[in-house]
Amino acid sequence: MTSPAVFSTAPAINSPLSTVNNRLISSISSASASDHCPTGRIAKNKRSNLVQRIKSSASESMATVDSRNSAPASEEEENPVKIGARVRVKVPLTVYHIPRVPEVELNGKEGRIKENVAVWRGKHISANFPYKIEFVEKLEGRGDAPVKFFAHLKEDEFDYID
Structure with a gap:
């Protein structure tokens, strides 16, 4: 008789081993109803916190290049x-x-x-x-x-x- 084997190719979205993108998705999807304003959008302070988290995680994984210094003098x-x-x-x-x-x-x-x-x-x-x-x-x-x-x-x- 064979024993069952469990294979996992990618972590689940809500697991603690998720990637940066999945963390952002799970944090967006886990916003509670109290975080939303009457129009259905995330309240301003929650939205700005979310934007800051996205920017900080993007800056950790991306290099920025300042092209202003590489431009010709005139x-x-x-x-x-x-x-x-x-x-x-x-x-x-x-x-x-x-x-x-x-x-x-x-x-x-x-x-x-x-x-x-x-x-x-x-x-x-x-x-x-x-x-x-x-x-x-x-x-x-x-x-x-x-x-x-x-x-x-x-x-x-x-x-x-x-």
Whole structure:
């Protein structure tokens, strides 16, 4: 006859051997009815104690990194592109995104740099065409008034005029 064997792969939620996450879950689930306000939420002092317990247990198991010190001193040192500088497109480039105009050739057209989209909230991102250029041109098919439109370009697609 065989003897019964008891195997346990994980501790129960309410057992004293539970993990940090299970302790947080059991402490949340064991809140009594007197801890709740009339709307069904945990009272403010109990909630703040619970938040403090969660923060303290999270800080014990996680390392924090301060990214403020690792940021470059200034964007201008790394990026010589000046916002507002006048530029001229030097490569054959056709765009198709202007309403009521089938296509526009940008080669030789002049514009102004409005934004460097490769830097977002102080961090560098991988923009394929990082420079947002504003063009104000009279376009055939759009009347006599000049049309303002934007195009995103790479640095090797334009020359500085100023």
